Amino acid sequence: MLTIGVDIGGTKVAAGVVDHDGQILDKVKYPTPADDPGGLAAVVARAVGELRERRSGKGEDVRAVGVGVAGFVDEDRATVQVAVNLGLRNEPLRERLEGLVGLPVVIENDANAAAWAEARFGAGRGSDHLVCITLGTGIGGGLVMDGRLHRGRFGVAAEVGHYRVVPHGRRCPCGNQGCWEQYASGRALVAEGRERARTDPRGAERMLKLAEGDAEGISGHVITQAALEGDAAALDCFRTVGEWAGAGMADLAAILDPECFVVGGGVSDAGAVLLEPIRDSFARHVPGRPNRRPAEIRLAELGGEAGIAGAGDLARH
Amino acid sequence: MLTIGVDIGGTKVAAGVVDHDGQILDKVKYPTPADDPGGLAAVVARAVGELRERRSGKGEDVRAVGVGVAGFVDEDRATVQVAVNLGLRNEPLRERLEGLVGLPVVIENDANAAAWAEARFGAGRGSDHLVCITLGTGIGGGLVMDGRLHRGRFGVAAEVGHYRVVPHGRRCPCGNQGCWEQYASGRALVAEGRERARTDPRGAERMLKLAEGDAEGISGHVITQAALEGDAAALDCFRTVGEWAGAGMADLAAILDPECFVVGGGVSDAGAVLLEPIRDSFARHVPGRPNRRPAEIRLAELGGEAGIAGAGDLARH
Amino acid sequence: MLTIGVDIGGTKVAAGVVDHDGQILDKVKYPTPADDPGGLAAVVARAVGELRERRSGKGEDVRAVGVGVAGFVDEDRATVQVAVNLGLRNEPLRERLEGLVGLPVVIENDANAAAWAEARFGAGRGSDHLVCITLGTGIGGGLVMDGRLHRGRFGVAAEVGHYRVVPHGRRCPCGNQGCWEQYASGRALVAEGRERARTDPRGAERMLKLAEGDAEGISGHVITQAALEGDAAALDCFRTVGEWAGAGMADLAAILDPECFVVGGGVSDAGAVLLEPIRDSFARHVPGRPNRRPAEIRLAELGGEAGIAGAGDLARH
């Protein structure tokens, strides 16, 4: 049985045909229409139609559609309560799409969809208790517990980027202070790199050079490249961010006791350079040591396609 | 069908016959033997035997035994990995007890058992997504998600008292710093009261009088009594602790998105005096506001018998 | 004996004739030339020349010039090491000005000059141990100890806005994190007001109305006006900032043990609305209570002219 998974991002809508092993058999992309809920549904419907047509040419049928969205989705997996970047608010996306495509549709938070994919087909394969952490500009999360995606009572569980790690800490656009994503995300990594360039330009020489001399030009890619070359200042930036990431995972372990953490998102492109300080910090912070079997910490395996694969698979169940 | 629930505490072993509505039909208590695993199992067996005999006099049968223990219990609900106060370490308590009583036995963490009871028969009745917080000397927790007790991969989920709320914060006997229970527990409440008495004796006059003039004599009972009388300093102690409790619940809501929180433990004897600052703090800290349906916060209903009722009910399933 | 005091700000150069009682007898203002050290000295010289000429018409003589600058001034009171807003770096301002005006010149940090004026002629009159705190966009400071301005070994003492009050706290443009001025300045006050408007628009109704409905339009003036009207949310903003201000002064009291604090700057326009939470917080945080005679906390008296009066008076000594 085939399904279609759709990942609605801020700039593009990516859709793919997903088989029961999470393989993506075919894929299309369209630009995301800005601030236009009707236009957005139309684009999703067009992508779904195109993929179905191609499959039907091979005599294959698509049975359902799963859609991942960066925003709050209600407990019925039907309504997008708020998706700031897409301009959606109380949008009955499932109803609208089912009307357009004539297939059962489920809506899901995008980080939840990606987590589900990693749990089923990626780094978390075989584990029923898993926490997926996506270190992008912010921090996204997904929880799989007892083999099921944990969506919470109102559909908005796993907003781990906004639990508080520092009272009176850095201000977050969400309105709170000290949110985890102000310390362990890609944005935090970049802020570290730029501060070093401003207050210790000699130590940050390599990063500055890659950024053509401009501290403000230091990006996640610059820091990652310098770190992979072995640059001490860039490695230190990853150490700082990894320290916070690992300490936060220790908190999540205290609360959830998962078997493993899967770490994805752009920051995780640095691989071991990120993972080692995370593991080190986790080991020092997890409560109950040394009497506790600690969770494993692994890199995500599915990359940017996790959202499609997960949304498609969730539509199947 | 009847079961027996047992609550093994640091000073006493309490056992009761539990019916399918969570009612405790009969109860016995024995002192807890110190640092003597074999003796402990014998006491539990004796309590179970006594209760069964009385039931059998009425022609009633007991089918299973559930035991709640303050400690880490493994994922098979069989072995107590470590229970510091009871001197247990890798104790195969289920096997030992089944040998003695000839009934199926399950072992459970005591805060989990209490949470289960509140979810099934108490303040959380009817809710499938619930977080139970026990504010005693420390903080215990229990999670019910999608209608099931969440035990984690290794049986030690819901150790919420030890997630970190303040980096470099107060030292905790667990070896970490800044654990939630150093800020929102009964111990924290008492520390607040004593500090006020030392640094502002006039403001703390009423608490000091109830403690016969000695700052070190200020207990949770003293602060509760003064607060219920309307004493400003005592109310302030509850406000401080409630602020931390509510902020921590906001973190848990970000991660778990429950429908309700149930607050129990000795500190909750103060009722509204505690609950109001908790609700106020929760409302100010929960992320996603004002776009989010927030969880309700309720007082526990079952008091000290929640452990017996929950352990008994868990043995049934 | 008369002197001239000059206050070089980011937008204007203000100069005045100062008598030995700190009275400003005459005053002129010019716009500050941007990023032009030579032009800046020429403007100061012109202002001094104009004021001298008018005095000389009355048969009065000016003996010296004192100049206050927002920046690091060296220990010889001669060179501006760095003044970001004025584009100065290692600028030998004293030498340049003495060449132009033919009088002895001293250069001083502007917050130091203002503190000196308050100590000699303003709210700190009569006190030999005084800490002056200027709550503007950031936080400036000036220390008078044993009756003398404390400049430090290298001329840069009293940078109190940048001591750290929160580890891992809010990022500061200075490159550090958790600086006091991120919590107790006008910028912090405005950030409080805007956050409230975003996360609790109903509670912040009055401030929003004064800002014509736009959270980003909430300024220090808006919050001050609403607070003086008694608006609860605005008062709360002052309470939050006052709490941090008072806690920081308690730290300074632990280190310096002054007789009084003088609080000035734009935030202090709110008067008692600011002063009360500061005093309350100070009393709760100052160490050594209840065995200590605590410092008084007073509002500054000289307003915007403190810089001129102080610079002029420092030139006399």
Place this chain on the structure above:
Amino acid sequence: MLTIGVDIGGTKVAAGVVDHDGQILDKVKYPTPADDPGGLAAVVARAVGELRERRSGKGEDVRAVGVGVAGFVDEDRATVQVAVNLGLRNEPLRERLEGLVGLPVVIENDANAAAWAEARFGAGRGSDHLVCITLGTGIGGGLVMDGRLHRGRFGVAAEVGHYRVVPHGRRCPCGNQGCWEQYASGRALVAEGRERARTDPRGAERMLKLAEGDAEGISGHVITQAALEGDAAALDCFRTVGEWAGAGMADLAAILDPECFVVGGGVSDAGAVLLEPIRDSFARHVPGRPNRRPAEIRLAELGGEAGIAGAGDLARH
């Protein structure tokens, strides 16, 4: 001209004859009488008498007595306002002693006396702007500014151990939370060592061995010895404490801008093992970098006799 310096500690009273170079020519010691102000004065008088008699045998005269006390001393250097460990409260020690010994007496806080000695005769020789930090069980401080001991308005300046470095931080016996001495003192060092032993016994193997297997037996001496042997866990304890010490000195530099810091007390016996992380942390935290001439950080030179030498010298001026 000779004076006598007296250092009143919790267990012994040490007195010495001090010449104008800070040399201690002769010395006596007595046990400190507990909770007996009159007895304490008598012991000091006896020690002074004994030393004078020996000098007078050589035809030398003693002109004044300086006394250092661990406690709050008033601004007239006459009254001990409170000295918890000695059981003194509002004790007119100068008057009492002058009556007994017939010489001019000055009373001083012991950390101030030690700081003065280091500034005049020790590691701070030649510097007029100096901050002395004594890392013992707690943290003591002394400030020399413009060549004079800074005592503050009420005599209690330089209580640097109790400025707040962590909001909601570790509780301090002073009644506050997050005091610097909870993070950078000998007590903090020992707490680090013990925590490591409890939560990572293998890593802390060497320290545990030196403590005969008992985590509670880990003392400052044990950690220092292990660190000097190169043990990684012990070096880490010093790194943690040195990080806090250096960050605190960066705060003091922002406020006071001294030429140098002198670091003494028992923790400083570790020498470079402590000094390197302090210097590293200071360099990363001091505000105004890279535009600022930073203070030097040196080890104290006078050891335990600094108190006698300083008290004696202060009596001379």
